[in-house]
Amino acid sequence: MDKLHIYNTLSRQKEEFEPIKEGFVGIYVCGPTVYGDPHLGHAKSYVSFDVVIRYLRYLGYKVRYVQNITDVGHLTDDADQGEDKLEKQAAIEKLEPMEIAEKYTYNYFRDMDALGVQRPDISPRATGHIIEQIEMVKKLLENGHAYETDGNVYFDVSSDEDYGKLSGRDVEDQESGARIETASDKRSPEDFALWKKADDGHIMKWPSPWGKGYPGWHVECSAMSTKYLGEHFDIHGGGMDNQFPHHECEIAQSEGAFNKPFANYWMHNNMVTLEGQKMGKSLGNAISLHEFFSGDHELLNRAWDPQIIRFFLLQSHYRSTTDFSEEALAGAENGLRSLQEMINTINSAENGSANAYDLKSLRTSLESKLNDDFNTAQAIAVLFEELKTIRKQINSGDIPENIADVKEFLRSFVDDVLRLWPQEDQSSTGDDKTHDLIELLIDIRNNARHEKNFELSDTIRDRLEELNIKLMDSPEGTDYKIVK
RNA sequence: GGCGACGUGGCCGAGUGGUCAGGCAGAGGUCUGCAAAACCUCCUACGGCGGUUCGAUUCCGCCCGUCGCCUCCA
Numbered sequence: 001m002d003k004l005h006i007y008n009t010l011s012r013q014k015e016e017f018e019p020i021k022e023g024f025v026g027i028y029v030c031g032p033t034v035y036g037d038p039h040l041g042h043a044k045s046y047v048s049f050d051v052v053i054r055y056l057r058y059l060g061y062k063v064r065y066v067q068n069i070t071d072v073g074h075l076t077d078d079a080d081q082g083e084d085k086l087e088k089q090a091a092i093e094k095l096e097p098m099e100i101a102e103k104y105t106y107n108y109f110r111d112m113d114a115l116g117v118q119r120p121d122i123s124p125r126a127t128g129h130i131i132e133q134i135e136m137v138k139k140l141l142e143n144g145h146a147y148e149t150d151g152n153v154y155f156d157v158s159s160d161e162d163y164g165k166l167s168g169r170d171v172e173d174q175e176s177g178a179r180i181e182t183a184s185d186k187r188s189p190e191d192f193a194l195w196k197k198a199d200d201g202h203i204m205k206w207p208s209p210w211g212k213g214y215p216g217w218h219v220e221c222s223a224m225s226t227k228y229l230g231e232h233f234d235i236h237g238g239g240m241d242n243q244f245p246h247h248e249c250e251i252a253q254s255e256g257a258f259n260k261p262f263a264n265y266w267m268h269n270n271m272v273t274l275e276g277q278k279m280g281k282s283l284g285n286a287i288s289l290h291e292f293f294s295g296d297h298e299l300l301n302r303a304w305d306p307q308i309i310r311f312f313l314l315q316s317h318y319r320s321t322t323d324f325s326e327e328a329l330a331g332a333e334n335g336l337r338s339l340q341e342m343i344n345t346i347n348s349a350e351n352g353s354a355n356a357y358d359l360k361s362l363r364t365s366l367e368s369k370l371n372d373d374f375n376t377a378q379a380i381a382v383l384f385e386e387l388k389t390i391r392k393q394i395n396s397g398d399i400p401e402n403i404a405d406v407k408e409f410l411r412s413f414v415d416d417v418l419r420l421w422p423q424e425d426q427s428s429t430g431d432d433k434t435h436d437l438i439e440l441l442i443d444i445r446n447n448a449r450h451e452k453n454f455e456l457s458d459t460i461r462d463r464l465e466e467l468n469i470k471l472m473d474s475p476e477g478t479d480y481k482i483v484k
Numbered sequence: 485g486g487c488g489a490c491g492u493g494g495c496c497g498a499g500u501g502g503u504c505a506g507g508c509a510g511a512g513g514u515c516u517g518c519a520a521a522a523c524c525u526c527c528u529a530c531g532g533c534g535g536u537u538c539g540a541u542u543c544c545g546c547c548c549g550u551c552g553c554c555u556c557c558a
């Protein structure tokens with residue numbers, strides 16, 4: 001595809017992307033509720049959208065990326081009965097709710113940084129936008145889409161003909177089988193809370209025209225996306241599990257308050273399983289990202305470099321489910337290393353004089369893959385094939401005359417967009433003394449080899465390998481690399 | 485019960501109505517004192533049963549299975 005196409009959940013098909021304002025993209029992605037450490041599901045979602053953002057920028061768009069931090073209003077249970085997740089965790093950890101929010105916001109960014117996820121341009125907190133949320137609720141009341149009962153304000157779903165258009169649901173069909181525990185003051189079970197009255201035990205509460213209370217979960221996204229991206233913007237993203245009810249409610253609120261379309265394109269990433277099973281605390285397999293990075297979990301045999309997890313995720317499509325297992329990750333690790341070896345070889349090639357490599361077709365081919373709803377899996381396949389070809393040329397001594405352009409392009413694509421560039425100068429690599437010492441040992445070993453003292457030469461090689469220093473002989477001499 | 489997605493070779497995973505995904509693992513070979521790396525070659529799958537078609541893994545129907553949502557979740 002020569003133009004960017006995005007699968008739009010609203011239409012259930014791929015559509016050519018056309019921004020509202022030429023050259024600019026406003027995108028909102030649902031962020032985390034900060035009451036626990038991020039896990040593989042977060043990784044899938046935010047790595048997926050990271051590539052979306054990076055690729056939009058690569059294409060030359062000026063992007064404003066907004067991703068909320070939910071620190072109030074998200075309930076543990078039924079939207080009417082549950083406890084606030086932050087307050088519940090605060091009780092467990094014996095901390096203030098805002099301490100919980102700070103702690104897990106910190107952990108969230110720490111782990112996302114490790115995965116190479118670019119930070120959003122704006123990370124608005126729900127608690128920092130109570131006024132905006134109250135204003136939004138007032139508008140909905142004025143427009144007849146909401147009603148107040150005894151300090152609670154609910155959205156009146158029956159007032160919105162379009163309700164269900166995103167998730168393809170028909171409100172009337174939802175009753176049977178679903179657990180219904182309607183709060184007594186709601187007119188209809190599908191109505192949802194915009195503002196909740198706080199009882200005395202509630203810590204996080206604010207004054208409002210309806211008394212002291214706190215905002216409903218869905219309204220924060222409507223209020224904050226509007227504040228930073230406008231009432232009508234380009235792309236809204238999030239996990240598939242949020243399609244209903246969260247995103248459906250956002251649309252209802254925003255379109256009900258402003259009487260204009262909300263987001264043009266809705267993107268949803270698919271879910272993650274672990275060894276074929278859904279992850280969940282009750283199943284005992286909810287491993288946090290931090291535990292993956294450190295290997296510190298009883299279900300894990302070893303630590304997994306964040307970049308391996310990123311690569312593994314990008315090898316599948318964001319709209320497919322991803323099943324994690326250590327076996328699959330090990331395969332991904334070898335694949336990633338081999339890809340990065342190719343990049344290193346190409347990147348260290350000197351200027352050449354052989355026929356130019358057809359960079360334009362590589363570029364076109366890679367772009368066409370990402371233009372097709374961000375098909376990173378195919379883009380990576382193209383990279384494997386093409387980089388292998390380039391390396392072959394370099395190894396045979398025919399370095400293309402445009403090798404500098406090739407390097408520059410790889411930087412912009414593999415590093416800036418996919419973020420799979422080889423990690424440079426890790427730990428001991430950059431140390432000059434270490435380098436000199438290894439070279440010294442290589443010299444000694446090569447002398448031994450000339451004298452056919454293979455016992456000594458092999459000892460040197462084996463002992464270095466024990467130190468994770470791998471020697472590679474070639475007709476041009478001996479090279480080494482430090483492996484992790 | 486309702487809505488939706490999916491089922492690809494040992495593993496992970498794209499994709500398509502009729503020549504190829506790709507990666508990992510494995511096998512053989514070239515090179516090497518040996519190994520590693522690199523290079524060459526091989527391993528040719530599409531849940532089951534029907535239907536449409538000259539031809540289906542790709543379209544349709546049914547069945548089986550897995551997963552998601554319908555209630556908090558990326």
